[in-house]
Amino acid sequence: MNxxxxxxxxxxxxxxxxMFVPNIIIQNRYSGGISSLLLAIPFGTMLxxxxxxxxxxxxxxxxxxxxxxxxxxxxxxPFMWMLAALYFLGSTIVLVAFSVVINRFxxxxxxxxxxLYLLIATxxxxxTRTTLSLVFALEVLIIINAPLxxxxxxxxxxxxxxxxDAMHTVANYFRMPPNLVSFAAATYIFSGYLNMSIxxxxxxxxxxxxxxxxxxxxxxxxxxxxxxxPIGFHGTEAVDEYLFIWSITADSMKMxxxxxxxxLFLYLxxxxxxxxxxxxxxxxxxxxxxxxxxxxxxxxxxPEKIPKINWIICGAFGLIAIIxxxxxxxxxNFSIATVWLIIRLFAEILSVIWxxxxxxxxxxxxxFKVKGQSESK
Amino acid sequence: MRHLIFTVLFVFIASLVLGGCGFKDxxxxxxxxxxxxxxxxxxxxxxxxxxxxAVTSPKIEPGAGKxxxxxxxxxxxxxxxxxxxxxxxxxxDFGHCKIFMIGEKLARKEMDQAINWMTRRRDIQMIANVTIxxxxxxAILKIQPKNERYPGNTLFLSFGKEGTDSSYTVTEYIFGMxxxxxxxxxxxxxxxxxxxxxxxxxxxxxxxxxxxLIIILSPEETQLYNQITNKYLKSSLGGNVxxxxxxxxxxxxxxxxxxxxxxxxKPVVEMRIKIHGLLEEAPKxxxxxxxASIEQELAKQxxxxxxxxxxxxxxxxxxxxxxxxxxxxxHYSGGDKSWQEWQGIYPNIEFxxxxxxxxxxxxxxx
Numbered sequence: 001m002n003x004x005x006x007x008x009x010x011x012x013x014x015x016x017x018x019m020f021v022p023n024i025i026i027q028n029r030y031s032g033g034i035s036s037l038l039l040a041i042p043f044g045t046m047l048x049x050x051x052x053x054x055x056x057x058x059x060x061x062x063x064x065x066x067x068x069x070x071x072x073x074x075x076x077x078p079f080m081w082m083l084a085a086l087y088f089l090g091s092t093i094v095l096v097a098f099s100v101v102i103n104r105f106x107x108x109x110x111x112x113x114x115x116l117y118l119l120i121a122t123x124x125x126x127x128t129r130t131t132l133s134l135v136f137a138l139e140v141l142i143i144i145n146a147p148l149x150x151x152x153x154x155x156x157x158x159x160x161x162x163x164x165d166a167m168h169t170v171a172n173y174f175r176m177p178p179n180l181v182s183f184a185a186a187t188y189i190f191s192g193y194l195n196m197s198i199x200x201x202x203x204x205x206x207x208x209x210x211x212x213x214x215x216x217x218x219x220x221x222x223x224x225x226x227x228x229x230p231i232g233f234h235g236t237e238a239v240d241e242y243l244f245i246w247s248i249t250a251d252s253m254k255m256x257x258x259x260x261x262x263x264l265f266l267y268l269x270x271x272x273x274x275x276x277x278x279x280x281x282x283x284x285x286x287x288x289x290x291x292x293x294x295x296x297x298x299x300x301x302x303p304e305k306i307p308k309i310n311w312i313i314c315g316a317f318g319l320i321a322i323i324x325x326x327x328x329x330x331x332x333n334f335s336i337a338t339v340w341l342i343i344r345l346f347a348e349i350l351s352v353i354w355x356x357x358x359x360x361x362x363x364x365x366x367x368f369k370v371k372g373q374s375e376s377k
Numbered sequence: 378m379r380h381l382i383f384t385v386l387f388v389f390i391a392s393l394v395l396g397g398c399g400f401k402d403x404x405x406x407x408x409x410x411x412x413x414x415x416x417x418x419x420x421x422x423x424x425x426x427x428x429x430x431a432v433t434s435p436k437i438e439p440g441a442g443k444x445x446x447x448x449x450x451x452x453x454x455x456x457x458x459x460x461x462x463x464x465x466x467x468x469x470d471f472g473h474c475k476i477f478m479i480g481e482k483l484a485r486k487e488m489d490q491a492i493n494w495m496t497r498r499r500d501i502q503m504i505a506n507v508t509i510x511x512x513x514x515x516a517i518l519k520i521q522p523k524n525e526r527y528p529g530n531t532l533f534l535s536f537g538k539e540g541t542d543s544s545y546t547v548t549e550y551i552f553g554m555x556x557x558x559x560x561x562x563x564x565x566x567x568x569x570x571x572x573x574x575x576x577x578x579x580x581x582x583x584x585x586x587x588x589x590l591i592i593i594l595s596p597e598e599t600q601l602y603n604q605i606t607n608k609y610l611k612s613s614l615g616g617n618v619x620x621x622x623x624x625x626x627x628x629x630x631x632x633x634x635x636x637x638x639x640x641x642x643k644p645v646v647e648m649r650i651k652i653h654g655l656l657e658e659a660p661k662x663x664x665x666x667x668x669a670s671i672e673q674e675l676a677k678q679x680x681x682x683x684x685x686x687x688x689x690x691x692x693x694x695x696x697x698x699x700x701x702x703x704x705x706x707x708h709y710s711g712g713d714k715s716w717q718e719w720q721g722i723y724p725n726i727e728f729x730x731x732x733x734x735x736x737x738x739x740x741x742x743x
Contacts, residue, residue, distance in 0.1 A: 030712075104499045105499065108499055108500055109401065160607075160608070161550075161552075161553065163556070163699075163702070165562075165699060165702045165703050165705075165706040166556075166560070166702060166706075168706035168707070169702065169705045169706040169709075172705075172706070172709035173709075175709075175711075233552060233556070234552060234555070234556050235556035235557070235559065235560035235563070235702075236560060236561070236702075236705075237556075237559040237560050237561060238552075238555045238556045238558070238559040238560065241496075241555075241559070248503055248552070251502060251503040251504065251552075252503045252504060252550065252552040253504075254504045254537075256537070256538070256539050261504070262502060262504065
């Protein structure tokens with residue numbers, strides 16, 4: 001069951017490119033971006049480990065159930081709303097950003113709205129599915145996309161076009177003090193563990209996270225490749241000029257002996273899959289959080305019939321996403337993503353501390369109970 | 378039953394999207410295979426845009442590649458391309474354009490606008506080659522080589538390693554050009570295409586500073602530049618030892634450099650080059666001679682010519698090898714200071730080039 005945790009960790013880590021994480025850190029490359037990266041590694045790992053070990057003390061329960069069990073509704077309901085809004089907005093940012101990328105690189109003649117509507121329709125359908133079937137879909141998609149990720153990464157690393165001096169130059173700036181924007185962006189790479197807050201329902205009661213070293217290792221690797229490969233390709237200055245930095249970097253790679261020469265198209269297919277996956281999960285989580293605020297709601301992992309409320313909520317999500325794409329342009333989407341990353345960081349810290357505190361209390365209580373029982377004997 | 382009706386309806390609705398993409402079929406497109414941008418001497422319309430359009434044909438055989446040329450003078454490149462659309466019956470598509478050629482005159486003046494246009498346009502590949510056309514890009518594009526299989530492929534097969542693998546040809550892509558144009562500490566180098574009896578000669582390179590073309594290297598200098606910036610380059614190394622001509626077919630060449638302070642405290646570029654190769658031309662019975670002395674003599678001459686080339690770059694204030702970037706990478710001193718230091722150091726820096734030539738054999742004869 002461990003692999004499901006790592007799958008959900010992986011897809012969030014890969015989507016960082018669509019969330020403008022490289023753009024933000026590259027913008028701050030001379031002013032604290034690099035030190036923020038270094039700081040984010042222990043911090044992100046710590047949050048991930050704390051959260052996953054605390055939530056495994058509540059077998060089969062998702063965050064809403066845990067909180068509703070222990071706290072009054074007036075306290076938990078707004079928190080659920082906030083999390084739902086956060087997840088929904090995050091996925092929508094990525095979806096809108098990707099529809100623009102498709103419009104720019106795949107088919108400039110198509111309106112990006114048509115692409116967006118098709119993506120939204122797919123996401124509405126997928127996110128209304130049950131949690132369990134989504135978990136299985138996650139596994140399938142990760143396995144399909146892993147070779148593509150490996151290929152693009154390998155192509156990026158093992159090419160003579162990579163300028164190590166440029167990377168070295170930027171890496172020198174790790175001496176600058178970190179800043180909040182880059183730090184929030186960098187910690188995002190580790191935030192896949194938060195999927196546990198809903199997926200925990202699907203995990204078995206005796207779940208224990210194994211191979212924890214994967215989190216810092218893979219996170220660090222992903223972080224450095226997603227920031228330093230573009231710098232290696234485009235140098236220390238030009239790298240800041242590009243809007244779709246990774247699409248351009250993928251376009252700078254060449255497969256001389258492939259069916260198609262441009263790596264860009266492989267990359268776009270890969271990120272189409274990942275974006276759909278990410279948005280599906282984001283909306284599904286948001287939907288589950290919203291549903292949990294209803295009094296009569298009973299969480300069900302794999303209901304036989306999809307409840308109507310799923311369609312209503314996700315349909316509404318789709319509508320809001322359409323309105324969002326109409327109101328917000330490319331530039332605003334980027335600044336919203338920046339703000340979103342910062343708010344997300346604090347929401348993440350809050351939920352981790354909260355769940356940790358509950359787990360700690362549960363542990364000390366049960367210890368007390370055991371002690372009390374043994375004494376009464 | 379109701380389920381089925383809904384499914385069928387859904388499929389119909391979904392298929393509506395298919396037709397409405399504004400997508401143009403492949404037979405309604407003109408594929409641009411090479412783009413030339415020249416200076417036109419007309420102050421109102423300074424850019425002359427030349428497009429080489431592929432005439433698609435089902436025949437694939439040498440000489441079957443036909444193309445059509447369109448030229449226009451315009452105020453800006455983008456306007457020129459848009460205006461050219463009125464000259465042709467199909468949609469222009471830059472997705473397969475692998476060659477962007479800048480006329481020498483424009484390159485000597487100012488090429489900012491051309492490079493910006495290339496990178497900003499979304500359908501242009503970042504892996505297209507950027508080149509300089511001598512005397513003009515238009516003159517080069519007018520040439521229709523006789524042995525071309527596909528329209529325009531003679532030009533781009535010359536670059537990279539798929540077609541010919543010439544040690545005299547420099548290859549630069551759009552992303553690399555953009556990188557070098559903005560990077561502090563490395564300057565662009567572009568191949569120069571010259572006309573030669575109905576075909577092309579690409580044996581020289583032009584070194585640019587951040588704005589314009591500064592020097593044109595001779596074929597020998599171009600090969601030297603290629604040798605010290607590439608790793609596995611099939612090339613040659615010539616020299617005379619005791620009046621006898623020697624030519625080494627280089628199989629592997631490796632160079633690395635450091636920027637150091639020498640014993641007097643003066644900054645020095647320390648370059649170490651290792652060359653392995655077979656003798657291709659040598660006097661009789663060279664097999665019995667002392668190879669070490671030949672190697673040393675060849676190495677000495679090679680080092681000297683490298684220093685001459687580097688000094689030439691230094692005199693013109695250009696840095697195509699990337700010494701400045703190396704200095705920035707290895708001498709961090711906060712903010713932008715190391716770059717400013719380097720600008721003071723570079724004009725007076727000394728070069729210490731040492732080569733080690735290894736002769737692996739004398740070919741098939743003694």
